[in-house]
Structure formats: C-alpha cells, structure tokens
Amino acid sequence: MRTVAARAQNRSAALPVTNTGPQEGGTRSRILDVAERLVQVRGFNGFSYADVAAELALTKASLHYHFPGKAELGEALMTRYAERFAEALSVIDGDIAEAPAKLDGYAGLYADVLRERRMCLCGMLAAEYETLAAPIRDAVIAFLDDSELWLEGVLEQGRKDASLRFSGSARETARSIVSGLEGAMLVARPYGEVERFQTAATQLLSSLAQRVR
Amino acid sequence: MRTVAARAQNRSAALPVTNTGPQEGGTRSRILDVAERLVQVRGFNGFSYADVAAELALTKASLHYHFPGKAELGEALMTRYAERFAEALSVIDGDIAEAPAKLDGYAGLYADVLRERRMCLCGMLAAEYETLAAPIRDAVIAFLDDSELWLEGVLEQGRKDASLRFSGSARETARSIVSGLEGAMLVARPYGEVERFQTAATQLLSSLAQRVR
DNA sequence: GTCTATAGGCAGATAGAC
DNA sequence: GTCTATCTGCCTATAGAC
Numbered sequence: 001m002r003t004v005a006a007r008a009q010n011r012s013a014a015l016p017v018t019n020t021g022p023q024e025g026g027t028r029s030r031i032l033d034v035a036e037r038l039v040q041v042r043g044f045n046g047f048s049y050a051d052v053a054a055e056l057a058l059t060k061a062s063l064h065y066h067f068p069g070k071a072e073l074g075e076a077l078m079t080r081y082a083e084r085f086a087e088a089l090s091v092i093d094g095d096i097a098e099a100p101a102k103l104d105g106y107a108g109l110y111a112d113v114l115r116e117r118r119m120c121l122c123g124m125l126a127a128e129y130e131t132l133a134a135p136i137r138d139a140v141i142a143f144l145d146d147s148e149l150w151l152e153g154v155l156e157q158g159r160k161d162a163s164l165r166f167s168g169s170a171r172e173t174a175r176s177i178v179s180g181l182e183g184a185m186l187v188a189r190p191y192g193e194v195e196r197f198q199t200a201a202t203q204l205l206s207s208l209a210q211r212v213r
Numbered sequence: 214m215r216t217v218a219a220r221a222q223n224r225s226a227a228l229p230v231t232n233t234g235p236q237e238g239g240t241r242s243r244i245l246d247v248a249e250r251l252v253q254v255r256g257f258n259g260f261s262y263a264d265v266a267a268e269l270a271l272t273k274a275s276l277h278y279h280f281p282g283k284a285e286l287g288e289a290l291m292t293r294y295a296e297r298f299a300e301a302l303s304v305i306d307g308d309i310a311e312a313p314a315k316l317d318g319y320a321g322l323y324a325d326v327l328r329e330r331r332m333c334l335c336g337m338l339a340a341e342y343e344t345l346a347a348p349i350r351d352a353v354i355a356f357l358d359d360s361e362l363w364l365e366g367v368l369e370q371g372r373k374d375a376s377l378r379f380s381g382s383a384r385e386t387a388r389s390i391v392s393g394l395e396g397a398m399l400v401a402r403p404y405g406e407v408e409r410f411q412t413a414a415t416q417l418l419s420s421l422a423q424r425v426r
Numbered sequence: 427g428t429c430t431a432t433a434g435g436c437a438g439a440t441a442g443a444c
Numbered sequence: 445g446t447c448t449a450t451c452t453g454c455c456t457a458t459a460g461a462c
Contacts, residue, residue: 027445045258046344048437062446064439119340123396127332127340129403131259140403168416175400176413176420180389183336183396187388190342190353200389203381207389207420240427261455275428277457 028066030056036077040118044074044128044136071133074125078139081121082146085109089150099158100211103177106151107201110181114197119189123182148174155209165210173208180204241279243269249290253331257287257341257349284346287338291352294334295359298322302363312371313424316390319364320414323394327410332402336395361387368422378423386421393417 034055038047049060049070067073092105113120122143129137151174158164166173181201188197247268251260262273262283280286305318326333335356342350364387371377379386394414401410 042344043256043258043341045256046341049439050436059447060438061440061448065445068439070438123399124340126399126403127337128256128259131255137403144400144403167420172412172416175409176393176397176416179397179400179413180393180417181396182399183394184389184392186336186339186395186399187357187392190339190350190357196388199385200392203385203389203421204393204417207380208416262457263454272429273456274430274458278427281457283456 027056027058027062031058031063031066031073032077032080035073036081036121037116037118039074039077040113040121040124043124044070045131071136074132074136075139077121078125078136078143082139082143085143086146099154099161099163100209100213102154103151103158103164103205103209106154106177107181107205110185110201111194111197114185114188114194117189117192120182120185123185126182127186144178147178151177158209163212165212166208176208177205180208240269240271240275244271244276244279244286245290245293248286249294249334250329250331252287252290253326253334253337256337257283258344284349287345287349288352290334291338291349291356295352295356298356299359312367312374312376313422313426315367316364316371316377316418316422319367319390320394320418323398323414324407324410327398327401327407330402330405333395333398336398339395340399357391360391364390371422376425378425379421389421390418393421 031052034052035047038051049063052058053060053063063073067076088109089106092102096102096105110120122140125132125136125140126144129140132140148171152170155164155166155170155173159166159170181204184197184200184204188194188200244265247265248260251264262276265271266273266276276286280289301322302319305315309315309318323333335353338345338349338353339357342353345353361384365383368377368379368383368386372379372383394417397410397413397417401407401413
C-alpha cells in the first residue's frame with residue numbers, strides 16, 4: 001500500500017498548483033509547501049508568516065504579495081491539499097481493482113503523512129475549526145465530504161462483488177472509517193509511533209469492513 | 214448512557230480541584246473552568262489570558278497570580294481533566310456491571326463533551342502536541358494511557374464473561390476505541406452534528422467489540 | 427488577591443522604493 | 445517580485461501599589 005500512496009504523492013508534488021507563468025509559480029508553490037508542513041505539525045494558530053519567511057529566506061512582505069492575508073493562505077493550502085488527495089484517490093482507482101485493497105491504499109495515504117510526523121491537514125484544521133475564516137471552514141468540510149463519498153463508492157463496490165461485508169449503510173461506514181483514521185493519526189502522533197497508527201488502522205478497517213476474500 | 218455520564222460530570226464539577234482554603238479555590242477554579250472551555254473550543258494556541266480575564270471580569274495580572282504562565286495553566290487544565298475523567302470512569306465501574314454497557318458509558322462521556330460543542334481536551338492538545346511544554350505533553354500521554362488501560366480492563370472482562378468478542382489483543386482494541394472516538398469527535402464537530410458522532414461511535418464500538426448478549 | 431501601569435516582543439499587515 | 449521600514453495591536457509577563 002505504501003507504493004501506491006508514495007507514487008500518488010510524488011505525482012501530485014510534481015504538478016504545479018496554479019501555473020501562472022514560467023517563474024511565477026515557483027515561489028508561491030514553495031510558500032505553500034513550507035506553510036503546509038508548519039500547519040500539519042504546529043497547527044494553523046501555531047505558525048506565523050515570520051516562520052515561513054525565515055525558512056525560505058524571504059521577507060514577510062513578500063509573502064503578503066502572494067497571499068494577502070493568513071486566511072487566503074489557509075484557503076489555498078486546503079484547496080491544494082484536497083486536489084492532491086483527490087488525485088491520489090484516482091491513482092488508487094486506476095491501479096487497484098479490489099475494494100479491500102483500495103481501503104488499504106486509502107489508509108496508506110494517511111500513514112505516509114504520519115511518517116513525516118505530520119497530522120492530516122484537514123484533521124488539524126478540524127480541531128481548530130472554530131477559529132478559522134469561513135472559506136477555510138468550507139474547504140475542510142468539502143475535503144471530508146469528498147473522502148466520505150469516495151469511500152462510500154468503494155464500500156458499495158465491495159458489497160456488490162461480495163468482497164466486503166459491513167453492517168449499516170455504506171455512507172455510515174465511510175464516515176466511521178474517516179473518523180477512525182483521523183483519530184488514529186491524532187492519537188499516534190504524540191507517541192511518535194507510526195506503528196500505533198498502523199495497528200489501529202488495520203483493526204478499524206478490518207472490523208468496520210470485513211474482508212470476505 | 215447519558216445519565217451515567219451526566220452524573221459523573223456533575224459530581225466532579227462539584228468537587229474543588231485543590232481546596233487551599235475558604236476563598237482561595239474559588240477564583241482558581243473559575244479560571245480553570247473558563248480556560249478549559251476556551252481550549253476545547255479554540256485550542257491552546259487559540260486563546261489568551263485576555264480572553265479568560267474578560268470573561269471573569271478580572272485582569273490578566275490576577276491570572277498570573279494563580280498561574281505564573283500559560284504553560285502552568287495548561288498543565289493544571291490537563292491534570293484536572295484527567296482526574297475528572299478518571300472519576301467518571303470509576304462512577305461507570307460502580308454503576309454498570311456488564312462490559313458492553315460500560316463501553317456505552319465510556320462513549321457517553323465523549324458525547325456529553327461534544328454536546329457542549331467542545332472537543333475532548335486531550336484530543337485538542339494532541340493536535341497541538343508539537344507546540345506544548347513538556348509537562349503538558351506528559352499529561353496528554355498520561356490521559357491517553359489511562360483511558361487505554363481502563364478500556365483494556367473492560368474488554369478483558371467482556372472476553373472472560375463472553376459478553377464481548379473482538380479480534381486481536383484487548384490492548385490493541387482499547388487503542389482502536391480511543392482512536393475511533395477521538396476521531397469521531399474531531400470530525401463531527403465541524404459539522405455541528407452530535408448525531409454524526411453517535412452514529413460513528415455506535416458503529417465503531419459494535420464492530421470493534423462485538424456484543425454477544 | 428486584585429489592581430494599574432508598563433515592559434518587551436511578536437503578530438498580521440501596509441506603503442513605497444527598487 | 446522582493447525589499448526596507450514602519451504601523452498598530454495583541455501577546456505573555458512583571459513591578460509594585462492597594
């Protein structure tokens with residue numbers, strides 16, 4: 001499962017977010033890369049423009065040229081993250097046929113993030129939700145909805161071809177899987193043990209969606 | 214399950230944390246109450262001494278008399294929270310005999326917190342873990358360890374008396390339950406739907422620890 | 427215990443030169 | 445696009461009067 005996830009990550013990392021010209025996208029993209037990591041590690045309220053500027057050897061003023069305010073930066077972060085995630089899901093769809101293996105691929109995306117000592121960007125922002133500007137909030141909800149929808153499809157496929165068995169609706173089970181994996185990340189990170197996530201994720205997945213074959 | 218949880222909450226709320234005298238505990242306790250709610254709603258990096266002071270019609274300087282710095286306040290918050298939680302668990306132990314019902318009572322504690330639009334204090338601090346002072350970090354880990362240990366005992370009891378069936382060790386399953394419930398809270402809160410938590414929690418619990426009777 | 431007053435620093439953000 | 449310089453406000457924290 002690591003292969004698929006890693007491939008998806010690489011592929012998306014190679015794609016410019018918004019290519020507005022030959023040189024223009026470079027700085028913008030590097031700002032997003034640094035800010036993304038800082039948010040995933042320290043939270044949206046735990047980093048500043050100064051932190052990002054220092055890492056890139058830029059000034060705060062330059063950052064404000066690319067992103068007028070922290071809210072706009074946050075929105076761009078969440079939007080790009082959702083795009084990359086959606087892309088990773090389509091890679092899974094293209095490479096993996098069986099529903100149970102698709103679920104493993106999905107969990108692998110989370111594991112890859114945790115391996116870099118990061119929290120899921122969306123999960124981190126979900127914790128800080130109450131302090132976020134409306135556009136960022138909407139992007140958080142959109143990300144969760146997308147994940148849920150994709151998982152719902154996989155679960156329905158698995159139920160149809162009898163490779164998965166689960167109680168309740170596919171939607172409910174999809175929501176439980178998203179919850180379970182986000183929580184497994186949240187809890188594993190303080191311990192600094194990726195293994196803790198792996199064990200919980202495997203148990204959550206196999207009990208929520210029983211593998212028939 | 215709501216009754217047990219609510220009772221536990223009330224009981225602990227009536228108990229002074231550290232009664233250092235007739236008048237002394239009052240302000241300290243009220244500071245903790247306000248700060249606790251602010252952290253659970255906005256995060257540790259999302260509130261300030263000024264916020265707490267304003268709500269209590271006090272000055273920031275007065276807060277510093279009771280808690281020298283934000284780190285000490287955070288530590289006191291986490292410690293008191295863990296004590297209350299442990300107390301709630303002992304109420305469950307005293308009032309409920311059957312393991313499956315104990316699990317419901319445990320999930321009910323989370324639901325009670327979410328009903329007040331709050332995140333679990335420990336879950337919130339787990340997200341912000343990287344920015345926290347060492348004593349707060351230790352308290353977060355201690356809380357998680359305690360929860361896990363209690364759940365492990367319940368699961369072993371359930372396996373022994375054949376009221377619960379689960380795959381893997383009791384410890385692993387306990388960890389998955391903690392992860393699952395924290396995640397269900399994290400995800401349900403942005404939607405503002407307690408129902409979302411309830412559905413996920415029920416499904417997580419019943420699939421991780423199958424009820425036999 | 428609580429206050430006023432204030433320190434010293436960092437936050438997000440802007441103006442305008444290059 | 446990136447810089448210097450600067451603003452304003454809030455942050456944590458302290459000194460010292462009451």
